[in-house]
Amino acid sequence: MSLILKDIHLHDGVEDLAAGINAEFRPGMNILLGPTLAGKTSLMRIIAGLMKPDSGEISLAGENLLKVDVRKRSVAFVYQQFINYPAFSVFDNIASPLKVATENYSKQEIKDRVEEVAELLGLTPFLKRKPSALSGGQQQRVAIARALARKSDIVLLDEPLANLDYKLREQLREELQNIFEGSDSVVLYSTAEPAEAMYFSAPTFVMHEGKIIQKGTAAEIYSKPENLFSAKAISDPPINLVDAVHKSGEIAFADVHIELAELPELFDNVTNFRLGIQPHDLYPEEFAGSVKISGTVQLAEVTGSSTFVHLQLTSGDEIVMEIDGAHPMNPGIQVQAHFDPKRIYAFDPETQSTISYPQRSVVNG
Amino acid sequence: MIEGKKKSNRGWFLVLPVVVAVAFTAIIPLMTVANYSVQDIFSPNDRIFVGLEFFRSVMTDERILDAFQRNLIFSLQVLSIEIPLGIIIARMMPRSGWKASAALVVLAVPLIIPWNVIGTTWKIFARGDIGLGGYIANLFFDYNYTNDPTDAWATVLLMDVWHWTPLVALLVYSGLRSIPQAYYQAASIDGASGWSIFRFVELPKLKRVLMIALLLRFMDSFMIYTEPFVVTGGGPGESTTMLSILLSTIAIGQFDIGTAGAFSLIYFLIIQILSFIFFTVLTLDTRQGATKKVKRRKA
């Protein structure tokens, strides 16, 4: 019972909200990953029927969804803001979609279902309270419970955890994973945070300017981004990017020169390109086959478990090196970062598409 | 594409009730007025087409021009009193607790009293012999709105201020309440004076609300009728004869329907034009910003 989108276009008079979206979302969790304004919310609104696409097709299990009236679509939507009925108790909030449903649930059925969902989200003790008497995390739980109460074919979760404290985010993420694992519904979960995409081992769709630009598991996207936008969307801390030149058999940027023999053949036809390297692929010590870059420490941020060293290169570019452990450093000192030339990414500066990605792929568990 | 067509048809159906309503309340009466304005009617069966004759006479009628000038001055006075006063009242109102609710109720009182009751109330209130207001005024100077033009004018103006300043205050109050506390905190950290807070924090954030207040109060006061009609009847002499009073005198009192029709149309047009100018000037800044934004996004 897949949700299939074919060439969805929507223009709001100023810009493209959807610029030709093609995708197949299977039952269970699907992740939409992308920065703000990438078109994640618009896509969800189109699927929910809150916006009508200019052209394109949407079908669910073969049925044309665009022909189905908004109120009759079996869709649940959870927003970033905690939206509940303030005057209703938690019980009535969760029951509300069942009460208005066309299926005519009996009182007992509603009660059973609400209690079941409340139990699942740990809301049982709060059923009689008003949403305003709950914490932010609990309020969002109520919104999620409401979405779950009626078993909808499509569940849309639009950055549901973005407004929560980060520890709560961790907890709720785990609960969502458990709830939707093996679900029959098509669940779309949008996020701007790579860590969330990594957390759910679910099909991930990277969005950029109203398009789906890549799909795969988060780990695949991370190790083999198809273009610069994918690489940026999946990298946290952000991927380091510098302008590099390929000339007469070697690659050069800042004070680095790499012999071409060590590099994949895709580089052959390239002269100028954007070179990318992940912060954790830079090391403070030399190792077999490593190449070094020198830089001036701008800042060292210690998180306890690791340190982010901001380096200014001889070219003026700033890059970040992530190293394990706490290593306080004073700004202004000269250090060297070492990296394996096989770990670099290369992007076409015009088309932004990937020329080369790291050669050692991440081992799957 | 078929989907799209269906949508637009359904859309027209939804608009239909409004179209019908507008037709009955605005378009048809306006057409009737337009019809009257170009004919001289002696009896239902005896009418002649006179073209723009009535318009010409209206434009040169001293009484009408005087009333127009009078009305314009009145509106400007209303705006220059009610807007600042409304802002001052709104700023003094408590922001929370029972005091806030009480203040809101007190402010709302003039707004919920029927217009003719207000007129009658003021007519008595302002009388020198039995009215409290008139009595008090007479303690300080010789006051009689029935035969002193200045007193009559001041009375009508005061009534309008009493009646409508609360509306301005309520609008401004709601605008003030929507300003996040952080702005006030930041201003006090920056050492801003009360005046600076008003000038640089509140006023910019109140811009839209004030624009609405200004438009509403201008249009309303330019069409003022009940207050002078009930209290002064437009007198003494013609000192408080505003455009609408004169219009009703011409139309109903003198049954000069042709002149009244032309007058109405011109009156209507003036209000439209003045409102449009107001609106354009006041929203100039925001709309410029908006067009730029569109352009930038497209680029």
Next chain:
Amino acid sequence: MAEIRLENVAHSYDGGETFALKETSMVWEDGNAYALLGPSGCGKTTLLNIISGLIIPSHGKIYVDGVDITEKDTEDRNIAQVFQFPVLYDTMTVRKNLEFPLKNRNVPREKIASKVEEIAEMLGLTEMLDKRPGKLRSDLQQIVSLGRGLVRDNVSAILFDEPLTVIDQNFKWTLRSRLKKLHLQTEATIVYVTHDQTEALTFADQVLVMKDGEIIQSGTSEELYLSPKHEFVGFFIGSPGMNFLDVEILSGEVTVAGQAIGSVAENLQDGKFKLGVRPEFVEVDQAGYEMTVTRVENRGVYQLAHLEMAGMPIIAKVDSSTVLKAGEQASFSFSQDRSFIFQDQKFVSNFVPKSKVSK
């Protein structure tokens, strides 16, 4: 800049029934950056508001360089604040925004001009000085609000109230390190309130972890991470947080569900305790304890192995090259100096793992 001292400061919003901030004394040294870290409702904003003067504490005194400012109004306190969202005067240009705090204090014209140029230069705003702030990106707007605090010479502290809340994910990183660099340049005393551990740990010299109106531990990010003195610190800092196992101690020997796994460094009364160890210190070790792998999460750079030991969940952070499969058994140990015993949520002793566990 100045030293801020809190003496027995406490605050209650309901006349003493419950305390949003429990009695606290501390000294914030001149030029350091402090972070108040905790979940919503922990009292961090109350503490911030007490310093800015929006709240007068129900108890205690606040001193700035030895001067009692407890009763002083915000405008007389010489503090600057950056809010959750950019707070700017929309009708003024960036330059006018920066000049505003100085004009209000009747600083001479030439002094204002030079100071504004200097700060704009430092913040990289020189080219935007004559623009309206509304036309700038949100992270730059936040920099402008910070600039309004920095233009004043005698500011005793700059308060940051979750300043990255509305900043786009893409710019959070840049803005955060930018703020940190500015702190190094200006040497201002900074108090930074946040619920985000990464922000707090990377920004501050000292992080104060708060919970239920109390500061439960303060220290450098390294201390908080490696040696938590309270279960909450272990849980709240680190993602995922610390693992906690129910253990029993009998005459110095630590057992999990009957299996002896090690001993304690301190002399402790027999009883039930918690053993806390961070995911990165649960190490793959052939000589370790048998655990069941329930799930493996690939995080790109590393993997999170969800394990079970005597029915209790444990998470281990392992290299992405380690091969682990859900459903299988694997052997792990707890790192020597990084495993701790807690009682009533408080640290009581280091845990000493058995060097070898016989099978």
